[in-house]
Amino acid sequence: xxxxxxxxxxxxxxxxxxxxxxxxxxxxxxxxxxxxxxxxxxxxxxxxxxxxxxxxxxxxxxxxxxxxxxxxxxxxxxxxxxxxxxxxxxxxxxxxxxxxxxxxxxxxxxxxxxxxxxxxxxxxxxxxxxxxxxxxxxxxxxxxxxxxxxxxxxxxxxxxxxxxxxxxxxxxxxxxxxxxxxxxxxxxxxxxxxxxxxxxxxxxxxxxxxxxxxxxxxxxxxxxxxxxxxxxxxxxxxxxxxxxxxxxxxxxxxxxxxxxxxxxxxxxxxxxxxxxxxxxxxxxxxxxxxxxxxxxxxxxxxxxxxxx
Ligand code: FAD
Numbered sequence: 001x002x003x004x005x006x007x008x009x010x011x012x013x014x015x016x017x018x019x020x021x022x023x024x025x026x027x028x029x030x031x032x033x034x035x036x037x038x039x040x041x042x043x044x045x046x047x048x049x050x051x052x053x054x055x056x057x058x059x060x061x062x063x064x065x066x067x068x069x070x071x072x073x074x075x076x077x078x079x080x081x082x083x084x085x086x087x088x089x090x091x092x093x094x095x096x097x098x099x100x101x102x103x104x105x106x107x108x109x110x111x112x113x114x115x116x117x118x119x120x121x122x123x124x125x126x127x128x129x130x131x132x133x134x135x136x137x138x139x140x141x142x143x144x145x146x147x148x149x150x151x152x153x154x155x156x157x158x159x160x161x162x163x164x165x166x167x168x169x170x171x172x173x174x175x176x177x178x179x180x181x182x183x184x185x186x187x188x189x190x191x192x193x194x195x196x197x198x199x200x201x202x203x204x205x206x207x208x209x210x211x212x213x214x215x216x217x218x219x220x221x222x223x224x225x226x227x228x229x230x231x232x233x234x235x236x237x238x239x240x241x242x243x244x245x246x247x248x249x250x251x252x253x254x255x256x257x258x259x260x261x262x263x264x265x266x267x268x269x270x271x272x273x274x275x276x277x278x279x280x281x282x283x284x285x286x287x288x289x290x291x292x293x294x295x296x297x298x299x300x301x302x303x304x305x306x307x308x
Contacts, residue, residue: 001138001279003306004029004128005108006116006152009037010292011284012143013104014070014299022307023239028108029131031115034098035105038145038263038285039292041096042176046254052208053096053176053201053215055258059083059090060292066300067293074100081205087189094206119280126279139279141165141302144170145262146286157280160273167286170220171227172196172263175238179212181250192245194222194238212250216242220264231257264290272302281306 001024005012005155008030016026031037032040034292038056062068071091074080079099083092093099105112116130125136142160187203190196202211218226221268226234233258243249265286272288274281283302288294 001025001306002136003027003141004126004131005141005143006030007037007143007284008032008035008105008108008110008112009143009284010039010295011299011302012102012141013101013108013110014296015141015143015281015283015303016108016110016299017104017302018300019306021124022303026108027131027135027137028105028110028201029114029116029128030077030105030110030112032112034112035101036098037101037111038260039093039097039101041093041098042258044176044254044256046178049211049253051176051178051211051213051254052096053213054092054204055174055215055261056260057097058197058199058215058217059086059088059092061087062091062293064293064297067296070296072186074103077103081105083204085203086199092204094204096206096287102219116152119152121156123242126171134274136168139281139306141281141283141306142285143299145284146265147262149282153280153282157275157278160275160280160282163270163273164282164286167265167268169262169265169286169290171223172220172260173234173238173257174260175214175216175219175235175242175255176201177214177216177235177239177242177252178254179250180253181213182212183214183246183249185246189245191219193241194218195221195241195245198242198245203267214242223259223263227259227261231259234259272305273296274302274305276308
């Protein structure tokens with residue numbers, strides 16, 4: 001089959017790679033400028049220096065055998081490494097969190113900067129509004145966060161759209177800060193005032209250890225309460241909470257903040273859903289649980305369902 005996949009995050013790409021191996025012609029589209037999804041890495045230029053921050057997922061774990069095997073293969077390729085500072089069994093992408101996404105996107109030939117607005121039924125095939133008009137697909141995989149599913153599927157697959165509408169995700173305000181000198185604190189800290197988790201990004205394997213880059217994530221409750229505020233003010237406030245937790249801070253070289261509106265979904269047991277008549281499937285963490293591994297397994301599950 002010719003299969004279109006909307007969304008090049010962990011779920012869409014694990015599905016894409018599996019379907020390609022099974023012999024399908026797969027086209028992957030993502031609205032983002034580059035690979036990452038919620039495993040994104042942001043690079044900032046400031047006064048001639050580049051600072052990198054993993055501002056989505058901070059690390060991931062591998063509990064299921066299928067994902068463990070994948071992670072070991074990535075380790076052998078040098079694109080992930082263990083990061084025990086986060087916790088035992090924690091892994092990170094190297095040199096940045098999006099490295100495994102990057103590798104899979106390349107393998108799948110993913111096309112970035114392409115937002116799909118809608119699906120159009122043409123005979124028994126599908127055309128994607130937002131991609132090339134000439135391309136027709138036998139099947140479509142929607143691998144986007146739950147809250148972004150409905151606009152794509154409401155008119156053709158209302159049941160799948162409804163399932164996605166039932167899911168809610170917690171937001172996460174995230175501050176990214178580069179300091180002039182070392183912060184006197186361990187590499188990670190959690191549950192301090194508004195802070196859910198903070199990590200010395202530059203202490204992860206493969207990063208520039210000369211820099212002092214921190215990612216400071218607000219907890220879900222605080223993030224929700226501040227959801228519509230300006231990033232500038234939120235960043236400043238999170239930094240103040242950080243100072244309260246660790247004491248005096250070195251001078252700030254650079255600071256910015258990012259709002260993840262749909263960061264962490266609730267747990268779900270569906271795994272993935274496939275409508276064999278319409279040839280439309282959905283995968284993503286929202287069908288499994290709020291973790292990188294869940295997204296990977298959901299993509300794999302959908303590929304299995306498609307294969308029958
Ligand atoms: P995504 O990564 O969101 O991928 C969906 C993709 O779809 C995106 O790239 C998006 O650009 C694209 N897209 C959306 N709509 C369209 C459209 N219309 N057209 C084209 N493309 C579209 N997990 C852990 O395991 N450990 C952690 O420590 C952790 N911390 C986290 C912290 C934060 C702040 C966040 C945000 C997430 C965290 N997670 C963590 C969760 C983890 O990142 C996600 O569960 C996982 O990355 C989800 O993958 P996905 O493929 O389902 O979705």
